[in-house]
Amino acid sequence: MSKLILQKKISEYIIELSLNRPEKLNALTKPMWKELGVIFKKLSINKNLRCIIIRGEGGKSFSPGNDIGEFETERSNSKQSKDYGKFLHSTLAVIISCPIPTVALIEGICVGGGLEIASCCDIRICGQSSRFGVPINRLGLTMAPREMQPLINLVGKNVALEILLEGRIFNSTEALQKGLVSRIVPDNDVEKEAYETAHRIADGAPLVARWHKKFSKEISNNEKITDKINDRGYECYDTEDFNIGYKSFLNKTKPKFKNK
Amino acid sequence: MSKLILQKKISEYIIELSLNRPEKLNALTKPMWKELGVIFKKLSINKNLRCIIIRGEGGKSFSPGNDIGEFETERSNSKQSKDYGKFLHSTLAVIISCPIPTVALIEGICVGGGLEIASCCDIRICGQSSRFGVPINRLGLTMAPREMQPLINLVGKNVALEILLEGRIFNSTEALQKGLVSRIVPDNDVEKEAYETAHRIADGAPLVARWHKKFSKEISNNEKITDKINDRGYECYDTEDFNIGYKSFLNKTKPKFKNK
Amino acid sequence: MSKLILQKKISEYIIELSLNRPEKLNALTKPMWKELGVIFKKLSINKNLRCIIIRGEGGKSFSPGNDIGEFETERSNSKQSKDYGKFLHSTLAVIISCPIPTVALIEGICVGGGLEIASCCDIRICGQSSRFGVPINRLGLTMAPREMQPLINLVGKNVALEILLEGRIFNSTEALQKGLVSRIVPDNDVEKEAYETAHRIADGAPLVARWHKKFSKEISNNEKITDKINDRGYECYDTEDFNIGYKSFLNKTKPKFKNK
Numbered sequence: 001m002s003k004l005i006l007q008k009k010i011s012e013y014i015i016e017l018s019l020n021r022p023e024k025l026n027a028l029t030k031p032m033w034k035e036l037g038v039i040f041k042k043l044s045i046n047k048n049l050r051c052i053i054i055r056g057e058g059g060k061s062f063s064p065g066n067d068i069g070e071f072e073t074e075r076s077n078s079k080q081s082k083d084y085g086k087f088l089h090s091t092l093a094v095i096i097s098c099p100i101p102t103v104a105l106i107e108g109i110c111v112g113g114g115l116e117i118a119s120c121c122d123i124r125i126c127g128q129s130s131r132f133g134v135p136i137n138r139l140g141l142t143m144a145p146r147e148m149q150p151l152i153n154l155v156g157k158n159v160a161l162e163i164l165l166e167g168r169i170f171n172s173t174e175a176l177q178k179g180l181v182s183r184i185v186p187d188n189d190v191e192k193e194a195y196e197t198a199h200r201i202a203d204g205a206p207l208v209a210r211w212h213k214k215f216s217k218e219i220s221n222n223e224k225i226t227d228k229i230n231d232r233g234y235e236c237y238d239t240e241d242f243n244i245g246y247k248s249f250l251n252k253t254k255p256k257f258k259n260k
Numbered sequence: 261m262s263k264l265i266l267q268k269k270i271s272e273y274i275i276e277l278s279l280n281r282p283e284k285l286n287a288l289t290k291p292m293w294k295e296l297g298v299i300f301k302k303l304s305i306n307k308n309l310r311c312i313i314i315r316g317e318g319g320k321s322f323s324p325g326n327d328i329g330e331f332e333t334e335r336s337n338s339k340q341s342k343d344y345g346k347f348l349h350s351t352l353a354v355i356i357s358c359p360i361p362t363v364a365l366i367e368g369i370c371v372g373g374g375l376e377i378a379s380c381c382d383i384r385i386c387g388q389s390s391r392f393g394v395p396i397n398r399l400g401l402t403m404a405p406r407e408m409q410p411l412i413n414l415v416g417k418n419v420a421l422e423i424l425l426e427g428r429i430f431n432s433t434e435a436l437q438k439g440l441v442s443r444i445v446p447d448n449d450v451e452k453e454a455y456e457t458a459h460r461i462a463d464g465a466p467l468v469a470r471w472h473k474k475f476s477k478e479i480s481n482n483e484k485i486t487d488k489i490n491d492r493g494y495e496c497y498d499t500e501d502f503n504i505g506y507k508s509f510l511n512k513t514k515p516k517f518k519n520k
Numbered sequence: 521m522s523k524l525i526l527q528k529k530i531s532e533y534i535i536e537l538s539l540n541r542p543e544k545l546n547a548l549t550k551p552m553w554k555e556l557g558v559i560f561k562k563l564s565i566n567k568n569l570r571c572i573i574i575r576g577e578g579g580k581s582f583s584p585g586n587d588i589g590e591f592e593t594e595r596s597n598s599k600q601s602k603d604y605g606k607f608l609h610s611t612l613a614v615i616i617s618c619p620i621p622t623v624a625l626i627e628g629i630c631v632g633g634g635l636e637i638a639s640c641c642d643i644r645i646c647g648q649s650s651r652f653g654v655p656i657n658r659l660g661l662t663m664a665p666r667e668m669q670p671l672i673n674l675v676g677k678n679v680a681l682e683i684l685l686e687g688r689i690f691n692s693t694e695a696l697q698k699g700l701v702s703r704i705v706p707d708n709d710v711e712k713e714a715y716e717t718a719h720r721i722a723d724g725a726p727l728v729a730r731w732h733k734k735f736s737k738e739i740s741n742n743e744k745i746t747d748k749i750n751d752r753g754y755e756c757y758d759t760e761d762f763n764i765g766y767k768s769f770l771n772k773t774k775p776k777f778k779n780k
Contacts, residue, residue, distance in 0.1 A: 071506045078494040085494060101685045123682050137464025138515060140505025142471045144493025145485045154678050157476045158414050162383050162442050164472040165361045166460045182682050200686045204657025211662045212684040216677045225665045233664025234598040234605060245660025246591045255658055331766045338754040345754060397724025398775060400765025402731045404753025405745045417736045418674055422643050422702050424732040425621045426720045
């Protein structure tokens with residue numbers, strides 16, 4: 001049996017995960033959600049890792065979402081779907097809470113559950129012909145609140161609601177305008193741009209990246225930042241990597257960070 | 261006397277409301293705000309309805325906002341304007357809390373109070389020559405906080421403030437870039453696109469649309485979703501429409517939802 | 521010794537501040553942060569002032585951020601950088617809480633601390649060749665939470681994180697798409713457009729501008745607006761400027777507001 005999720009080392013610091021069901025455009029199944037969560041959880045505690053890329057295998061599709069064929073046996077009523085949801089939501093939660101920067105490499109279709117995974121990543125890079133949407137109003141089912149939250153965090157309530165109420169499939173230009181993707185590149189360059197992005201991240205100080213992810217979660221729009229939270233912003237100045245970083249800048253050399 | 265707000269049935273499930281004062285480009289008066297609120301309240305409890313479209317009568321203007329001619333008699337001081345505000349704000353609140361999806365069909369001018377109404381809808385479709393803005397800094401008056409909130413929810417505090425501080429009138433391209441409208445179409449296609457959007461919504465499972473509107477209001481950016489809120493996301497799987505929906509998908513037929 | 525921050529009167533109601541270190545592209549130093557805060561604090565209580573413009577001296581750069589040359593002596597460890605941060609953060613806080621509308625006139629580079637200042641202004645106008653970013657991941661240091669908050673408020677958590685994780689420098693088109701600037705104009709027109717914007721603001725009723733800034737801070741996305749907050753929206757109707765404003769509108773004359 002082939003693996004549900006492929007793992008590939010791109011560099012010492014970058015790992016790539018592929019949703020591996022290309023014959024079905026990488027439609028997601030319950031075991032795939034489960035496996036993706038298990039792998040992400042393991043990677044999350046790897047202190048050496050600096051970037052995780054996630055993509056669909058085969059180069060033609062990120063994912064069209066959850067496999068409708070499973071509904072009969074796995075999601076035919078609220079009880080079953082709650083059990084399905086448990087895996088789905090815990091996997092999304094693991095991606096969201098991952099301290100390592102994440103990049104969604106989006107080729108082709110990125111719909112439904114596929115779009116949910118991409119929404120939980122930090123950066124989303126897609127090709128010109130990519131297509132997006134959540135056409136579940138025609139399936140008669142809702143996106144659960146724990147799936148809607150990352151989408152709302154990404155594009156706001158109004159855009160999220162427009163996507164869900166209409167159930168329309170739309171192109172990459174509209175996805176960019178809606179804030180759903182970080183950038184669009186020609187179809188043939190998606191892998192190249194995503195890898196370059198991962199390298200840009202991995203070339204930076206890894207502790208800094210983790211701090212920034214952490215800070216972004218701690219900051220609320222309207223609340224005053226406490227001294228306790230703000231003072232974490234000074235810890236970097238006592239790291240070896242800070243010394244490497246600013247001295248490399250002054251010496252016009254490329255810094256080689258040590259993650260300490 | 262002609263009706264202040266026209267009602268027109270577009271289909272079994274779609275109703276269209278028109279601000280009916282085309283000789284004044286549909287400038288809003290206190291009785292119009294009142295009447296719009298009364299009608300929206302009635303429609304809101306109609307379980308059969310799947311989409312409400314709102315537009316300006318005459319095809320040339322959505323609305324330029326509140327009629328300045330009324331200021332002398334209806335809003336000449338804080339006491340009067342508070343009474344005026346009561347109607348205005350309760351009408352906006354009724355639109356915001358409407359459980360049925362709403363679409364603003366924007367032809368021509370969408371300014372001031374007109375833009376406030378549009379901001380309370382779920383989807384906003386405008387024509388290329390549409391113009392937007394809130395030029396009240398030159399009238400010497402403020403948008404009340406209850407009117408600002410929907411605008412801020414739609415475009416964020418910075419863009420809302422830019423609009424109010426400058427009081428500049430701007431075109432549809434800038435409105436799209438600011439996130440003020442969902443999409444732009446050629447002027448002659450605004451009605452067509454808004455109707456197609458309404459039909460896309462009405463063709464979806466109506467309970468699903470209502471759930472999605474409800475969920476979007478219950479989700480806060482930073483808070484953990486409770487089990488209680490999340491579990492509402494599984495209720496759909498026990499509906500007849502879910503069975504109709506996913507089986508139609510598998511059978512490649514168009515679902516005909518029953519709203520139950 | 522030349523002044524760190526230049527002040528120039530543009531009109532009776534508009535003042536322009538320039539970061540004055542053009543030989544270093546206006547790279548910011550601790551004394552400049554301090555001075556900027558002192559000046560902004562003084563201007564903030566000037567009741568006659570209607571708009572503050574902030575720019576970089578020399579026409580070639582807004583600011584590339586904090587001067588790296590200072591790190592050795594002023595920010596070489598967490599203790600020093602905390603002291604530096606005290607000035608930096610209190611200056612940003614003074615700009616954010618300034619009751620007078622603020623416009624960032626952005627020519628050329630707007631990076632790091634420069635972008636932080638611009639993010640705290642109400643409106644940002646840049647030229648086509650302007651460049652943006654926060655490449656501190658290669659310096660091995662973080663943006664402190666009190667610096668991140670205005671950026672997050674402006675562009676959202678996802679975009680802010682993308683900017684920080686990649687540390688990429690990007691052009692004005694991407695800055696506009698990311699919501700980082702309010703508008704782009706040809707390089708030669710940046711001053712003209714910023715001045716016209718300031719005049720549009722200054723031509724409006726000044727109390728109205730201050731109320732709108734105040735309201736925008738009091739409104740939270742999800743909370744119900746209390747009567748107490750909303751009723752401040754009616755105070756304008758008892759001002760002399762309201763009478764001037766709406767009567768000028770009806771008489772088709774240009775209002776001349778008195779700030780009372």
